[in-house]
Amino acid sequence: MKKVTIFLLSLAFFACGKQETKTDTTAENKEISNQIVINKQQFENEKMELGSFSEHEFISxxxxxxxxxxxxENRAIVNTFVGGYVTKIPLLIGDYVKKGQFVASLTNTDFVEIQQNYLEIAAQLNYLKNEFERQKTLFDEKISSEKNYLKAESDYKSNLAIYNGLRKKLQMMQINPSEIEKGILTTSINLYAPIDGYVTEVWVSNGSFVSSASKMMEIVNxxxxxxxxxxxxxxxxxxxxxxxxxxxxxxxxxxxxxxxxxxxxxxxxxxxxxxxxxxxxxxxxxxxxxxxxxxxxxxxxKKEIALPNSAIISEENQSYILVVKEQKNEETTFEKVLISIGKKDENYSQIINFDDFKDKKILLKGGFML
The missing domain is CATH 2.40.30.170 (Efflux pump adaptor protein, beta barrel domain)
Structure with missing residues (x-):
């Protein structure tokens, strides 16, 4: 019985010693796993680069x-004040035009009627003007009645208003009233570019009928x-x-x-x-x-203390850097250290706890394979 007791105590002691040895080995491996040793050849092959923290401007x-x-004001729509049929449109999308350059022509019998009306009013206006001036003279000399004078004035001024309105309309249609007064009538009108620029849209073609509400083309400067x-x-x-x-x-x-x-x-x-x-x-x-x-x-x-993103190792939602612990016999020992990151951009990351690594050399480049 005594021998059995001694055997059990010895077995328990052996088991405890074995467990303690295993714990010590794990701790040692954990400490070693945070360190990486690189020789000179590896350092050069991986084009590694050492450095330290620097200021970097982070932009929000x-x-x-x-x-x-x-x-x-640099975009214009070409249209017409009166409807007509397109007889000529020489431009294509992409053409460059100068302000005042011919861009299209329209024809319509209504154009002739407007010119005829203008000629008739112009002819009447000359007679009515003379009659108004005559009646005014007679009225001033108390030869004619006021009624005749006022009627002559009314006829003249109402026709003058129609004359001026038709004249403006013809000018808007790019028809010269002076040519009409010479008896030169036209069946077509021309349209011109309102600005310099490129033709970006053309909505009509030869033979199309366009109204005053229609868009013919767009010009963009x-x-x-x-x-x-x-x-x-x-x-x-x-x-x-x-x-x-x-x-x-x-x-x-x-x-x-x-x-x-x-x-x-x-x-x-x-x-x-x-x-x-x-x-x-x-x-x-x-x-x-x-x-x-x-x-x-x-x-x-704002400028912050930062490191290049190439110096940062990400593992399990945490970030690390490799800090030089020792350089000896053409070998460099790095220690993997946890860092706290703030702002980031495409190339740099702010290091909040940079004070923990003052005067330390850090692997800035080439650590992605470690």
Whole structure:
């Protein structure tokens, strides 16, 4: 019995010693797993780079979508004041026109009637003017009655008003009244470009009938283009005049271009956005009206202590950096240390607890394979 007791005590002692040895080994492995040893050859092959913290400017911005557009005065619709049939329209979409250049012609028998009416009124007006002046003289000399004088005055002035109205109408139709008074009538009228620019739309063709409410073509002057952005209501209080805008045309390029806020709208639309007008700095780029843009409006910037994103290792929702612990015999020992990250952008991350690593060398590049 005594021998059995001694055997059991020995077995229990052996088991406790084995468990303690296992715990010590685990702790040792845990400590070693936070350290990485790199020799000179590995360092060079992976193009590793050591460095330290630096100041980096973190920019806060509002995102917005929109389009490239032109001011209202740089966009014009060609139409007519009187209806007619299109007899000539020589332009195509993309053609450039100068202000006053011929763009279309129309014909209609109504044009002839307007000119005839003008000629008749012009002929009557000369007679009525003379009669009015005669009656005025007779009335002043008390030879004729006031009734005759007033009737002559009324006839003359009413016809004068019709004459002036027809004359203005002819001028709006691009018909010269002086030519009509010479007996030269026309069955067609010409239309001319109201502004310089490019033809962007043509809605008619030869033989089409157009009324005064019809649109014939659109001309857009692209010498001054701008951004029309839609900023969400929740972000609009951060937007101010002269703030910098970075924008790109995602369908054609990933390059960003510069602009600045010029006007901020004062009303919220049904989709809970506010219009923001931006001026493009380099208008020589081949931008086209209607292009979709993605923009970032910078409203704040602040310098913070940061590291390149290439220096940060992410594991299980935590972030680490590799700090040099020892350099000896062409070997570098790194220690993996937990860090706290603040602001981030495409290239850098703010390190909040940077004071814990003052005067330490940090692996900035080449650690992604470790």
């Amino acid at each position: 911005y509002v995102t917005a979508n929109g389009m490239i557009d032109v001011p209202p 692209t010498k001054h283009i701008h951004l029309e952005l839609n900023v969400f209501e929740k972000d609009i209080l951060n937007v101010r005049k002269d703030q910098k805008i970075l924008f790109k045309i995602p369908e054609s390029s990933e390059n960003y271009f510069d602009a600045a806020v010029h006007l901020v709208g004062t009303t919220v639309t049904n989709d809970r956005t506010v219009k923001v007008h931006g001026h493009i700095e380099d208008e020589s780029q081949h931008f086209m009206t209607g292009m979709f843009v993605e923009a970032k409006i910078n409203y704040d910037s």
